[in-house]
Amino acid sequence: SSTVPLLVVLDKRPVYDLSVDVPELFTDRDVSLKNNDGTLVGSLFLFADKSLKLLDRIGLVPFRVAGHEAAERWVIERQDTPGDWAGIVPAMINSLLMFHVLGYAVNHPYLKRGLEALDRFCIAEGQATGSEEPQYLRLQPCISPTWDTALGGSALLDSGLAKTHPRLQAAAEWLLTQQIFRYGDWAIYNLKGKPAGWAFEFYNDYYPDVDDTAAVIMMLLDTKLPAEEKDEAKLAACRAATEWVMTMQCRAGGWAAFDIDNTQELWNQMPYGDLKAMIDPPTADLTGRVLEMLGHWQNKLGEKLYRDEDLQRAMQFLLSLQEPDGAWWGRWGVNYIYGTYLALVGLRAIAPYANFDMQCEAVQRAAAWLRSVQNADGGWGETCASYKRPELRGKGASTPSQTAWALLGLMAAGDVDSGAVKQGIAYLLTTQNADGSWPEAEFTGTGFPGHFYINYHQYRNQFPLTALGRYAAATF
Structure with missing residues (x-):
């Protein structure tokens, strides 16, 4: 484009x-x-x-x-x-x-x-002197209303807001108007999928993405619409979207954002491809999100919307990407903290239905890595420079969003009462502003790793609220 x-x-x-x-x-x-x-x-x-x-x-x-x-x-x-x-x-x-x-x-x-x-x-x-201009x-490089609405709605639900709250219902009904039912460029290689996904932006019919679609599905499943027929239509929309997501699974077993099997690394060697973003390979963070969504279906409605062999391929793909120290690289958020959080949350969500042991060595190694990179102030942070210098993984000034990601990952791994988790919760509580928001000047969203980053203005609030809500649900 x-x-x-x-x-x-x-x-x-x-x-x-x-x-x-x-x-x-x-x-x-x-x-x-x-x-x-x-x-x-x-x-x-x-x-x-x-x-x-x-x-x-x-x-x-x-x-x-x-x-x-x-x-x-x-x-x-x-x-x-x-x-x-x-x-x-x-x-x-x-x-x-x-x-x-x-x-x-x-x-x-x-x-x-x-x-x-x-x-x-x-x-x-501002306003120019002597002018109305x-x-x-x-x-802005992009606008993220679908993403923000899905994550914000899920954060409110995690915080304990009723699933029938009028504001959540309004958000869900708006999201349903944004579902895309036309074929896009993804259909060039995906010959089986029928359009039903969501895009990141207000308008982007040709390029819905798996990440947004999975996040929207989970928020919609947790929200109850006011009329029974509306709620049934919502579920039908979510089933269609999940079917589309499953057709986007790559041969390697994981999911990419916009495409299927777009993995020819040679295109990144083009002189024009200096951002190394000419392809769209499957990644750990996307795969973790999809696993979380599939587990959500079974946990909330008892519906299994995948084949066992596809699930096993996805889990094997995810585990194969784990670094020796236990972390996972994050494509769409900075960086190893983000990838590790989504991998653990995805594995936790699907574990009861996949005969997967969350006490296994891979999970505990990931949790140990998260604890090992906690800052002295109780929070977590990671610099964008870790994309070019992997030795900086998990290192950086503490931020609310990255602290929340680490906490969500640890809680998914079964750690809800360790000193590390309690210190992380204390960090979020003590850094919160008087109006309920959190300060975060750092860029924790990733556009092109190593080159272009995004400061999502809602990350600083959405993820801490989610982490605090899940901690409260697990301990009170």
């Missing part, structure tokens, strides 16, 4: 001399392509890149017009009705630039709707 329109922009080379230099954007003025990993595949990609550029300079690009038309059609097809592309700013900006360089007028519906969508991502702050505009 970001690359296709960008290819057209780069081919058109729209260069405008604004007589402005921005040296602060560059740490190295040498912007030539490099084989950063020193691999043979990387060298081949560089050779291909230089060869194609030579052909371009001498005018030998036989399918250029057809390529532009194909890219243009692809981008048009993937614009959501309100104007968004994939619900993320890079795709939106690149698509707007593509239409501009192709000669579209600024008031053309493609551009007009796209610009309106971009405006919805802006946060206005804001002093600052901050452009």
